[in-house]
Amino acid sequence: MSKKRLLCLSNGHGEDLIATRIAEALLAYDVEVLALPIVGEGQAYRALGLEIVGPTRTMPSGGFIYMDVREFWKDVRGGLGRLTLEQWRTLRRLAPGCDLVLAVGDVVVLTLAYLTGAPYAFVGTAKSDYYQLGRPSDYTPLERWLMTRRACLVSYVRDRLTAENLGRWVPRATYLGNPMMDRLEPTTTLAVPEGTLVVLLLPGSRPPEAYRNLARMLEVVERLGEVPDRPVHVLCARAGSLEDAGIGAHLPVGWHLEGTVLRRADLAVHLERGRFAECLHRAQLAIAMAGTATEQCVGLGKPVFTMPGEGPQFTYRFAEAQTRLLGESVQLVSGGPETLARRIGQVMGDARLCERIRRNGIERMGTPGAADRIAEHLIKRIG
Known part of the structure; x- marks a missing residue:
């Protein structure tokens, strides 16, 4: 044959x-x-x-x-x-x-x-x-x-x-x-501090839009504090297409890049390249301005918080359609970084809502x- x-x-x-x-x-x-x-x-x-x-x-x-x-x-x-x-x-x-x-x-x-x-x-x-x-x-x-x-x-x-x-x-x-x-099983172990709430940033993979998205997310990180009553550990799944120079050129005031860590005063965001699955599994929530990565995060039962960007991909139209596709697993916030940070605290403090989000993700994305x-x-x- x-x-x-x-x-x-x-x-x-x-x-x-x-x-x-x-x-x-x-x-x-x-x-x-x-x-x-x-x-x-x-x-x-x-x-x-x-x-x-x-x-x-x-x-x-x-x-x-x-x-x-x-x-x-x-x-x-x-x-x-x-x-x-x-x-x-x-x-x-x-x-x-x-x-x-x-x-x-x-x-x-x-x-x-x-x-x-x-x-x-x-x-x-x-x-x-x-x-x-x-x-x-x-x-x-x-x-x-x-x-x-x-x-x-x-x-x-x-x-x-x-x-x-x-x-x-x-x-x-x-x-x-x-x-x-499929193929989202972690292949290595990603160490995070015990007792922390792990937040994952998903800015997308297409420059220069992803650089602008990351800058907006850092403004949210500045306002997170403890959510709720737990110190926050922040990861960023960095696509291979994002370069140091591009990231550095778009950073908000006060932020700088030290090796693989973005810092501002006592805040730190750990850039992880080539460890997307590990980041997904270790995170308890994501702040995302992405397409496929957002859907995968939802499918693992995690709440995703998002805000419209400048495009060409992640516009309000795209983000609103994403909330219809993925239901309450995606929380779309239009009021700016402070409003989004406050919404994260509200959702993560509601155990019943988090369980609904977990079940919804499996229903929408499958096993x-x-x-x-x-x-x-x-x-x-x-x-």
């Missing part, structure tokens, strides 16, 4: 991560996996050692063109049209020789998968009926039509509510969990193991 061949098609950093987790699980079945990320450089695929079969390029918007028409025109001037054409040619050339095109993301990759004429499966990362407060369906008639074509073997959606609602139009809509919650379950399900479909 010849080896099965699968082509992963994804359009975004978070989508790449989900695709690589499923791809890694598929490799256990001796499947050849090719990758075509249509946004960014596809670093997640490269880290797994998968072959990237088409051209890649980071666009000025960072992949957030749907939020602002000005960002779209920046990408057009940056060569978006030519890049898209080259990627489409690659897809048309390779897809007929694949047993399956796995489209991970939104309607863009779903449409491209359909147009290849090859069998395809869809992992919907962008839509959830929680965005609509439970009403069906966040998926448009066009998306539902694409998911009911004969070539579409299965569609995996991100939560049980969406699968149940979508099932009335798309019989092959399936929920097997959210791969975003680990989704990538393995999806891979097994896919193998049965193409085998």
